[in-house]
Amino acid sequence: CxxxxxxxxxxxxxxxxxxxxxxxxxxxxxxxxxxxxxxxxxxxxxxxxxxxxxxxxxxxxxxxYGRKPLGLEPAHRPVTGKKMPSGFRSQIREILQDAYFVLPKPEKYEESYRKVENIIRELFAERYEISSDLVEAKSIAVCASIILDEVREGNND
Known part of the structure; x- marks a missing residue:
């Protein structure tokens, strides 16, 4: 043992x-x-x-706190979904870099947050084939949303 x-x-x-x-x-x-x-x-x-x-x-x-949770996905589901298109991670990276990293641009926080939320909706609504790329893209998108939500809220104080 x-x-x-x-x-x-x-x-x-x-x-x-x-x-x-x-x-x-x-x-x-x-x-x-x-x-x-x-x-x-x-x-x-x-x-x-x-x-x-x-x-x-x-x-x-x-x-x-009035936030809508994304929900828990079933542990098993048939592999009948389509392949996830590439580009989600680079899209999110570009959104974050443009709005927040290096030189923060508070005027872009709201728009950037909405863009990331749209990506999240697509990632969770579509029936993509389960893969490590899908899990990673979802994780990155949710983290980006949290970051942008925090800086957006902090900017309104």
Missing amino acids: QHYLMGGIDVDLNSRTSIDGLYAAGECAHTGVHGANRLASNSLLEALVYSRTAAEDITRKLKK
Whole structure:
């Protein structure tokens, strides 16, 4: 049997850390479920359960603040979708670079945010074939949206 030490980030049952809005799941998290260490085979199940509870908690928070959550995708779906077109990642990179990086341009924050939100809608609405490129594009788009939303909100203060 393989054992490994627990992560050092204490979390609650929803994978929340002591820092508001920061979650931890997987090897970095210390859930307390298995004591001082755990069998490696149990770690995957623990990561799945705690990452799911984190996602559900984040969804509840988004609803509370009036943001529409993207929803959870089914774990399995038939590979009947079309291939995702290339270019989403470079599109997002260009939008962020133009509006925010190097020389921030506050006048472009709102338009850039809307562009990224449109990309997100397309990525999540279309039935693209599941691939690592699709997962990565969705992740990059959501991160870009969060960045632009934060700078947009900060610009309005």
